[in-house]
Amino acid sequence: MTDVAIREPSSLRNKLLSVWENRWTTRLMPFVILLLIAFAFSLATGGRFLASRNLTIILNQALVVATVATGGTFIFATGNVNLAMGATTVLCETVSAMAFLAILDAGGSVELGLVVMFVISVILAVFIMGFSAILSTKLNVRVLYVTIVMMTLLAAIQQALLGGSTLTIPSKITRMLANNNVHYIIFGVFFAFAVVIFHFTKIGRTLRFIGTNEICAHQTGKFKKDYLLLAFVIGGLGMGLGAMVAIIRSGSVSITTLSSLNMDTMLAIVLGGMSVFGGSKSFVYAGVIGAVTVTALQNGMVMVGVDSNLIQGVRGLLFLLLVAAAQKRPHGLPAPEG
Numbered sequence: 001m002t003d004v005a006i007r008e009p010s011s012l013r014n015k016l017l018s019v020w021e022n023r024w025t026t027r028l029m030p031f032v033i034l035l036l037i038a039f040a041f042s043l044a045t046g047g048r049f050l051a052s053r054n055l056t057i058i059l060n061q062a063l064v065v066a067t068v069a070t071g072g073t074f075i076f077a078t079g080n081v082n083l084a085m086g087a088t089t090v091l092c093e094t095v096s097a098m099a100f101l102a103i104l105d106a107g108g109s110v111e112l113g114l115v116v117m118f119v120i121s122v123i124l125a126v127f128i129m130g131f132s133a134i135l136s137t138k139l140n141v142r143v144l145y146v147t148i149v150m151m152t153l154l155a156a157i158q159q160a161l162l163g164g165s166t167l168t169i170p171s172k173i174t175r176m177l178a179n180n181n182v183h184y185i186i187f188g189v190f191f192a193f194a195v196v197i198f199h200f201t202k203i204g205r206t207l208r209f210i211g212t213n214e215i216c217a218h219q220t221g222k223f224k225k226d227y228l229l230l231a232f233v234i235g236g237l238g239m240g241l242g243a244m245v246a247i248i249r250s251g252s253v254s255i256t257t258l259s260s261l262n263m264d265t266m267l268a269i270v271l272g273g274m275s276v277f278g279g280s281k282s283f284v285y286a287g288v289i290g291a292v293t294v295t296a297l298q299n300g301m302v303m304v305g306v307d308s309n310l311i312q313g314v315r316g317l318l319f320l321l322l323v324a325a326a327q328k329r330p331h332g333l334p335a336p337e338g
Contacts, residue, residue, distance in 0.1 A: 030273040030289045032256060037293060041300030047299055060183075062295035064089075064246045067187050069268040070194050071238015074231040076269050077198070077282040078142035079211040082232075085239060086130050086262030087154035090253075093243035095157050096121035097167045097253050117247075122240035128230060129155070129236030137225035151262070159255060166254040174251035183248040186241050191288065197234065198284040207231055211278025222285025236242065260312070267319045268294045 041049040048054060068089055075082045098116040103113040129152070136146045177183070198204035207229050246258060265287075274282050274289025294315070301311050 003018070027273060027283070030271065030286070030293065033218050033271070034289065034293045037296050037300060041296070041303065044304050049303060054299065054303075058112065058292065058295050061299070062291040063072040063183055063187055064242050064249065065264045065294060066257070066288045066291035067190060067245050068238050069241035069265045069272070069291050070187075070191055070284060071235040071242075071287075072265055072269055073274060073282060073284050073287050074194070074198065074204075074207060074234045075143075076274055076276065077204075077207040077211050077278040078144060078228055080231075081276060082129075082132075082143065082147045082235065083262060083265070084128075084132065084147040084150040084154060085235070086258060086260075086293065087151045087158070088125055088236070089239045089242045089246070089261055090258050091128070091154045091158050092121040092125045093246050093257065094161055094167065094241050094253050095124055096168060096243060097247060098161070100169065101167065104170075111253050114173075114177075118244055119159070121243045125240030125243065126233050126236040129232040129239065133225075133229045133232035135229060143228075160251070162255050164255070166252055168252045169176050169247060171251055174248055177248045177294060183245045186245055190238060190241050191284075194234070194238070194284045198282075203227070203230055204284075206277065208280050208282050211282060212280050260315075261317070263315060264291070264294050267315055267318050270319065 027097070027162050038050065068085055072082060072085055089303075099120050100113040100117040103116055132143075132146050132150050135141065136143045140147075207230075210227060247253070250257070268290030270276060270287030270290070271293050272288065274286040274290075297318075298311060298315070301314065302308075306314075
């Protein structure tokens with residue numbers, strides 16, 4: 001009797017863990033959470049939350065986070081956390097906007113300015129992320145520590161460039177880009193590229209393999225430093241494109257622009273169903289569904305009158321809970337896609 005009494009709780013616990021760690025639970029839970037948030041705030045606001053105008057606002061607000069988070073999933077898949085995603089995106093937005101305005105002031109065409117702005121944003125982001133990966137691998141320093149230093153350094157550079165000023169792109173230009181859905185095109189093309197690379201190529205499989213078991217990956221010839229650099233480069237591409245989406249959406253850059261982007265991006269990735277340890281259960285759409293969920297949560301709390309400081313606290317607490325729920329690093333080989 002004693003043995004049975006002891007085994008039953010353990011058996012129940014194992015069954016619950018099995019359900020929680022099931023691949024389909026992991027993939028469906030983010031959608032369930034988003035539906036629950038939509039239902040709750042729809043009731044709380046008398047249906048205003050689900051009005052087409054508000055849903056459009058949520059989608060537009062989520063686009064920057066979704067673009068950056070899509071790139072960030074490549075880094076998270078390796079089991080590393082990057083704290084410089086927000087600072088990198090904002091600095092790229094600042095530098096590229098300065099280049100665009102300088103070209104206009106010099107009498108250059110809008111078309112030339114847009115091309116230069118786009119190219120500078122992407123190249124700068126890829127360079128920053130590539131440099132961070134090289135620092136980590138060459139100096140044998142954890143990615144977390146390197147990105148903390150980079151986050152501080154990039155914020156200082158942005159402060160030096162902007163001071164208390166605000167850069168403003170002419171509204172007729174940002175309106176023209178928005179009316180032609182350029183921000184949606186940027187995100188759509190990048191997301192399609194990310195899906196193919198992450199789920200249908202050796203690069204994606206190897207990144208998940210490294211996140212699952214770094215030692216085993218190295219012993220089978222999957223050298224971390226090479227693939228970590230690839231992960232950071234693709235992540236940088238997402239940050240550079242995210243900067244362009246942000247410019248189209250807001251049209252201005254200041255020292256406070258996208259101040260919560262880094263937290264929003266990390267929260268989006270884990271809220272979208274990915275573990276902070278990466279591995280075989282990583283999937284590229286986590287950043288997108290998570291970005292919509294984070295934005296919907298913030299939008300709903302604002303609509304019901306929650307204080308802004310409390311909103312930040314709720315997001316921080318939610319992130320900690322999600323990290324704690326996934327604190328066990330997965331073991332084994334990447335699961336087959338399905």
